[in-house]
Structure formats: C-alpha cells, structure tokens
Amino acid sequence: DFGTMIYDPGYYNTAVCKSQITYIDGDRGILEYRGYPIEELAEKSSFLEVGYLLIYGDLPNREQLNVWQTKIMNHTFIHENLISMMKGFRYDAHPMGMLISTMSAMSTFYPDANPSLAGVDIYKNKQLMNKQIFRILGKLPTIAACAYRHRIGRPYNDPLNTFTYTENFLYMLDRLSETNYKPHPTLTRALDKLFIIHADHELNCSTATMRQISSTLVDPYTAVAGAASALYGPLHGGATEAVLRMLEAIGTVENIPNFLSLVKQKKQRLMGFGHRVYKSYDPRAKILKKVTQEIFDLLGMNPLMKIAVELERLALSDSYFIDRQLYPNVDFYSGIIYKSMGFPTDMFPVLFSIPRAAGWLAHWVEGLSDPELRIFRPRQVYLGRRGLTYAPLESRQ
Numbered sequence: 001d002f003g004t005m006i007y008d009p010g011y012y013n014t015a016v017c018k019s020q021i022t023y024i025d026g027d028r029g030i031l032e033y034r035g036y037p038i039e040e041l042a043e044k045s046s047f048l049e050v051g052y053l054l055i056y057g058d059l060p061n062r063e064q065l066n067v068w069q070t071k072i073m074n075h076t077f078i079h080e081n082l083i084s085m086m087k088g089f090r091y092d093a094h095p096m097g098m099l100i101s102t103m104s105a106m107s108t109f110y111p112d113a114n115p116s117l118a119g120v121d122i123y124k125n126k127q128l129m130n131k132q133i134f135r136i137l138g139k140l141p142t143i144a145a146c147a148y149r150h151r152i153g154r155p156y157n158d159p160l161n162t163f164t165y166t167e168n169f170l171y172m173l174d175r176l177s178e179t180n181y182k183p184h185p186t187l188t189r190a191l192d193k194l195f196i197i198h199a200d201h202e203l204n205c206s207t208a209t210m211r212q213i214s215s216t217l218v219d220p221y222t223a224v225a226g227a228a229s230a231l232y233g234p235l236h237g238g239a240t241e242a243v244l245r246m247l248e249a250i251g252t253v254e255n256i257p258n259f260l261s262l263v264k265q266k267k268q269r270l271m272g273f274g275h276r277v278y279k280s281y282d283p284r285a286k287i288l289k290k291v292t293q294e295i296f297d298l299l300g301m302n303p304l305m306k307i308a309v310e311l312e313r314l315a316l317s318d319s320y321f322i323d324r325q326l327y328p329n330v331d332f333y334s335g336i337i338y339k340s341m342g343f344p345t346d347m348f349p350v351l352f353s354i355p356r357a358a359g360w361l362a363h364w365v366e367g368l369s370d371p372e373l374r375i376f377r378p379r380q381v382y383l384g385r386r387g388l389t390y391a392p393l394e395s396r397q
C-alpha cells in the first residue's frame, strides 16, 4: 500500500491568485469576462473578439479587431513536419492525445518562445509574446481539425484564411468539394457561442495548471500542452464526453429513476452536474440550453435531449442533489449540441481546448506581467512518519 491521496476539501481549494480577467459569483450564478456579463458576450460578440477582450483587457476598436483577426488567420497553417508527426499516430489515436502531443511539439519549432534558447526574457518582450499568441490561437483549430481527419481516416485539409475563425475550423473538418462551399451560418454561430462561453473560467484546474507551469518561464506551447492535459480529465473537460456516454447508457426516460438511485448510492456519478464554484445553475448551461433549440431547428431534435431534460427535472426536484447544491454545469448540454453537429464524443475535449486556449493565454500574459512574478511552489501538510532508522533487508518482515 503506497499510501492513498489524503483528500481534504480545505486543501484542494486553497490555490489562490489575484486576477482581473474573469469574475464568478457561484451562489448567484454570475460569470463576467473583464466585467462584461457572459450572456451579453454570447449574444453580441464573437469568439475572436472575446479572445482579445480576455487577453488585452478590453473590447477592441474596429482597427484593433481587424489587425487581431488578420494576424491570427495568417497563422493557421502548421509546419509540414508537424503534419508528418501527426500522421505517425495510430489510426484510432484519441484526438485530444494528438492535440496535446502536437502542441507540445510546437515548442521545438519556435525557439524564439523559449527563454533558454532565445536568450531573451520573453515576458519582457510584448511583441514576442503576441507572436506566440497569434501562433497558438491560429494553429490550434488546424491541429484539432487534422486530429479529427486522422480519426476518420481522411486526408488533412489546409486552412482557408478568407473564412472567419470558426468558419475555417468547420471548413477544415469537412471541406466539401463543391465550389463556394461555406459552413451553414447557424452552425458557425452556434459553435462561436460555444467557444465564447468556454473561453475562460477563473482558476479552473487547467488554467491553474497553465499559471503554475508558465510561472517557471517555460515557453507557452509547453504550458498550453500541460493545461490541455489537465482539461483532458473526465472530472474536467472530459466530462462532456462522459455526459454523452451517461445519457446513452441510460437509454430511455423510463430508466432515469433507477440511474438516479444508483447515483445516490454513489455507484454512479451524475456527469455534467455539480461544480466546485457554482452552487447554483451554471449560467453557461442556461445559454447552451437555448443554443440546443437553434441546432435542433436546423438539424432535428436529438433524442438524448429528451433524456437530459427529464434527468435535470428529476434531479432538481430531489433533495439529494439540492442539498448538495448540484446543478447542471457547462458540460451537461454542450455534448448534446456537439453530437447533434456530428462531432464524435472523443472530439469534445478538443472542442473545449480551442476556446479555452484564449483564457489560458490571458492568464499567461497576466501571470508574466506580475511585477512580483514568482514560481508556483505550493506547500504540503506532511502527515507521514518521521525519525525512522534504516533496517537491513534481511531484518525486514
């Protein structure tokens, strides 16, 4: 028995850092990016504009937005050597594993991002930092699309920089041969809203990882790969995939009461419910519930939606969940939307990573611009043994 993790909620909530990026009120279900309510941004803004807001602190004017969009769309191609590397993965490699590995490999392509190689303190050079931001935000959808094409055994598609950011991503996934093909505007707008609401979320596990890794001054590609690794977990960004598998396993509305009793016996977890910060309805889940209707109007109702709505209704009328302040979180409806749009479940954490990279980079910039920048070095509470004497092998039991 090599000892088990000693879990004490008190310790797991202690990581603290000051920030001006995202505000959450978990009791009142409030989420704001740089002071703007998420509901307004989801309705009126675009993902790239929100990315600018998160990273640079306010909404861009027209000229700033044009430069920002042009810079990013000019960085959508990835090096042919990275393409060759991606083609070396198993035919059925999980796309999130491919994304993490390829993002990490990017650190070997851009020595100007690595202080020890470039010999410069990147965090004192705003132009150099912006260049990494353009590259990561520009290339991440291309890596994601290549991972998807790899997964379905099709040739990879080149980006089309004349499209908008989200249009180009959808185009690279399916590039149809018909001339003048353009992704359906309803799908593009729905995906852009999903990207907006997934862009940042204060000090969630993956963003805390980004802060921790980048506090060592390593390059941002390596730090983003680390943050994406945290997001991959089923209790975090992997939950969307887990929600779909849960709904598919429940199968019918009639099976819901039995499933909920298994949850209450702690034999199952109600994926897509509960949150470390929201002790009320996740405001993003409310927005997504509306987006599902837009998608269903275009593509037809997903049968899993009926199970999800009834599951939510029964859970929210059950004291077990209310007493534990368990409400739908962002992952509860996002998976149904992605599935309805035709994405396979293992693409869900990849779809979470693309927008969350804007949040990770916002925290990267904020963390490195802190004049008191210091390496993250949490302390522990030692509960083990002390003062023992070495016993020779033959004397041990």
Ligand code: SDX
Binding pocket: 009, 200, 201, 203, 204, 205, 234, 235, 236, 237, 239, 263, 268, 269, 270, 271, 272, 273, 274, 275, 276, 277, 324, 326, 329, 330, 331
């Ligand atoms: C995301 O941090 C972020 O901001 C994350 C995120 C972001 O944008 O980055 O919002 C994205 O990761 C959303 C969360 C996605 N994960 C899931 O949906 C997985 C299911 N949810 C849980 O595993 C859980 O709710 C967490 C991990 C999200 C939060 O866990 P906590 O805060 O550590 O809560 P806990 O484990 O201390 O639970 C408190 C009680 C326990 O019961 P008791 O021991 O008191 O009897 O609530 C129970 C838990 O068993 N509980 C659940 C449950 N979540 C908590 N019981 C059943 N189903 C659940 N989903």
